[in-house]
Amino acid sequence: MAFQCNTPAIPTVQEENDTLRITRWDFQPGAVTGWHRHGWPYFVVMLVDGTLRIHNGKDVTDVPLVAGQSYMRQSGVEHDVMNGSPHPIAFIEIEVKRPEALA
Known part of the structure; x- marks a missing residue:
């Protein structure tokens, strides 16, 4: 189930490797990302409040965050x-495609 919205968020890939x-x-x-599933563990770092x-x-949950705040979720x-x-x-x-490579 996704939000009803016609304004997409804009993703810009800055770096990608294996x-x-x-x-x-x-x-x-x-704006919305659209319904999606994360195939890898990932980190998010807010750039603005x-x-x-x-x-x-x-459920729909509002999560207030401040610039510089980060969080991590599993795949x-x-x-x-x-x-x-x-x-x-x-x-x-930041999506971690090969978590074992960072150990």
């Missing part, structure tokens, strides 16, 4: 992410 993919995500107010509105298929997460802020937001997503 081990990592680093993507900058830019969201206008109300903002609220991520997360739809997990059942398998399925969700849609919306900018729940009244202003544009952006974050960096």
Whole structure:
């Protein structure tokens, strides 16, 4: 289940190799990623203060975050992410394709 929205968030892949993919995500107010599943563990680092509105298929949760704040999730997460802020937001997503290569 995804948010009903016609404004997509804009992903810009900044670096990609066999081990990592680093993507900058830019969201206008109300923009969404679209429903997706994460195939790898990933980290998110906020570039500005903002609220991520997360739809997990059942519930919608607002997650306020500040610039520089980060979090990590394991592979398998399925969700849609919306900018729940009244202003544009952006974050960096770092997907770890080969976690064993970083050990």
